[in-house]
Amino acid sequence: MATHHAVNGTLPPEPEKATLEGRNKVLGFWLFLGGECVLFGSLFATFIALRDQVNGGPTASELFQMPVVALATFILLTSSLTSVLGILAMHRNKVGQMQAWFAITVLLGLAFLGLEIYEFVEYYHHGHMLTSSAFGSAFYTLVGFHGGHVLFGVLWIALLIAQSFKKGLTLVTAPKFYVASLYWHFVDLVWVFIFTVVYLMGMVE
Amino acid sequence: MSGQVTYAGRKGLWDWLTTVDHKKIGILYLIAGGIFFLLGGLEAILIRIQLMYPNYDFVGGSTFNELITMHGTTMIFLAAMPIIFALMNAVVPLQIGARDVAYPFINALGFWLFFFGGLLLNLSWFLGGAPDAGWTAYPPLSSGHDFSDQGVDFYVIGLQIAGIGTWIGGINFLATIVNMRAPGMTYMRMPLFTWATFVTSLLILFAFPAITVSLVLLMFDRLFGANFFDVNAGGNVIIWQHLFWVFGHPEVYILILPAFGIISEVVSTFAKKRLFGYSAMVFATVLIGFLGFMVWAHHMFTVGMGPIANALFGVATMLIAVPTGIKIFNWLFTMWGGQIRFTTANLFATGFIPTFVMGGTTGVMLSVPPADYQYHDSYFVVAHFHYVIVGGLVFGLFAGLYYWWPKMFGKKLNETLGKWNFWLFFIGFHLTFFPQHFLGLMGMPRRVYTYQADTGLDLGNFISTIGAFGMGLGTIVLLINIIVSIRKGEPAGADPWDGRTLEWAIPSPAPEYNFAQTPLVRGLDALWTEKMSGNGKMLPAEPLGEIHMPSPSVLPIIMSIGLFIAGFGFMYHNIPVIIGGMAITFICMIIRSLVDDHGYHVKPKELEDGEKGVKA
DSSP: OOTTSOOTTOOOSSGGGSSHHHHHHHHHHHHHHHHHHHHHHHHHHHHHHHTTOOTTSOOHHHHOOHHHHHHHHHHHHHHHHHHHHHHHHHHTTOHHHHHHHHHHHHHHHHHHHHHHHHHHHHHHHTTOOTTTOHHHHHHHHHHHHHHHHHHHHHHHHHHHHHHHHHHOSOTTHHHHHHHHHHHHHHHHHHHHHHIIIIIIHHHOO | OOSOOOOOOOOHHHHHHHOOOHHHHHHHHHHHHHHHHHHHHHHHHHHHHHTSSTTOOSSOHHHHHHHHHHHHHIIIIIIIHHHHHHHHHHHHHHHTTOSSOSOHHHHHHHHHHHHHHHHHHHHGGGTTOOOOSTTTTOTTTTTSSSSSSSHHHHHHHHHHHHHHHHHHHHHHHHHHHHHOOOTTOOGGGSOHHHHHHHHHHHHHHHHHHHHHHHHHHHHHHHHHOOOTTOGGGTOOTHHHHHHHHHHHHHHHHHHHHHHHHHHHHHHHHHHTSOOTTHHHHHHHHHHHHHHTTSOGGGGGGGGOOOHHHHHHHHHHHHHTHHHHHHHHHHHHHHHTTSOOOOOHHHHHHHHHHHHHHHHHHHHHHHTSHHHHHHHTTBHHHHHHHHHHIIIIIIHHHHHHHHHHHHHHHSBOOOHHHHHHHHHHHHHHHHHHHHHHHHHHHTTOBTTOSOOOTTSSOHHHHHHHHHHHHHHHHHHHHHHHHHHHHHHHOOBOOSOTTOOOSGGGGSOSSOOTTSOSSOEEOOSSSHHHHHHHTTOOSOEESSOSOOEEEOOOOSHHHHHHHHHHHHHHHHHTTOHHHHHHHHHHHHHHHHHHHHSOOOOEEEOHHHHHHHHTTOOO
């Protein structure tokens, strides 16, 4: 197509940064993630302020099922690794491998979401709800915001994989995969903090 | 490229609804922000009429609450910030020698999100009453439905949508300034307005997510029964105050730093001198931006944070006076010994300096926690923040409008009417707000709709209302001036003020590709450098060639309408409407991802026409 769209097989070593549009996209995405840090920081601050306000309901250590949470953590951290392998495949211009690694990333993301939904349903049956206490409000808002980010990431990466079958790997599609993987790492990083602040600190009475 | 796609040119309204051209988006911001400015001004006049006489019953208490809330919210989020964005869009890409912004599509999306968020907020007047819990919307006043029926729902959702628009606009300017500067335009050669835009955008990037979270918490409390601010269920209302001011104080600097930038440009141009202490000005701008994040709790001295927190935040606040003082002195030294021309733009810039110093002085007074216990929630605070926001920001915006109007529209504003505008507004402003210092010190509380007769408050309030009429007249003169300029304004030419920076090197209004050839920047005040070296115009950094432009798109407005519809769904608990509205937005995002924008190319022939001043 246009002159700035390279044909498959002749991509430069870092195709995501080869065009001005690509560099703009990567820079803008880092800035976006900087803002997201403040967003989650505010939610964490709110949660820490309210985490003991259970309003007569179950406390964190009574509720949390650490095996499920540990499994979810393992799955999400593994998905970060698979997205790195996807980007490495992209840099070697191996479209098929890249699609496969990102597809695994999506599947792991879906598994994480399944565990999170199971967990929320369990808590709901124990009387832990958005409306039951300030702890409940803060918990579901923080963890739910993260879950929403995972869901968005799953849909986004799936859409990118789908279009890569038609468009292949070009100077237009490569930056998209690159920023999606940045996003995925960020979501994982937030989960590391949630695992620590919400779950581990919640288990310590 | 196979088959040159030449842009056919969209016309009329359709062009404006789909444009991704930063200059047109700037004009859209100016029109929308201008309308909201008139609306907020009308609300101010009504507030002042209500307070003209003691025990007066002009609008009554509950309408008064709606008026003060909507006046503050409208002026800050829907008038001041969009007009700042108008000037940033119109000027910054030109000042750095760029053909466009980094994300033209996101830029358009930012405008439409702001517009529909503001529209949603203001529709509250017709749908059961406007928000009435103050522009700061402190819970528990705002979190229940007892005091504020549905008004605050419009506040949380309208500001959320508008805030996202502002946030992505900030990211756009950051990436533009980092990645799109012309060859030779190093950071320390950037004009001060561009520097101010850069620091302001950083503040927007890191401050707006805090209000996003504040509004989410308040929305969840109001609409979904969450308990963040319900003390009975373990909630804590102070969380709102912290999060709101973690955003709210940087917001003050988001407003004033662009004004500092404008004043620096105007003072230097009309003194015909290089800005005094350029590097110190840059340093001061960055330092103010940094310190702006460290002082939010000075809005909460009376909450009971304890003496240590109060002292720390008080001292941090006083520190900001140092870089601000550097700026004031540098403007004065720039004017010192210059060949000063008192155009309307320069009158506003000159009037800004003493007025802003007065606002800064009361700011330092307020930063002393023990004294603040006396001033808190009184008209002294109202006087202070109007001195910095109107006397600082609005004077700066008027200076910027008169200065850059020729670049945006190709015609000058009338200078005689401009001087009427300045003197009416300047005298009206001081008449309105100077007495309010004393009203506050005498004990008049803010946000109360009336006062008793013979308590010493009558005369001050009466004078204040007369002053407000003066500011209203000044604004009407500006409107007349705009109409006169559109009808029969004199053509401005490329460089009406004998300018110093890059935007004056290209025709007015700028062609859609801005620079036919990217300029080579060889010094601070790029155009002035060339004027002094005898060239009189910029040297090109590239041969004349085809220019790639982004295609217009209707998606930004549709995405914004989707969120606008979903907003109503949230407010009225109508799930199909929520899903429908969100679906519209997400489908647009998918289309945007799937359909590549190849843009179009402007051919060299059109470029030659452009050089002769014909708009391509």
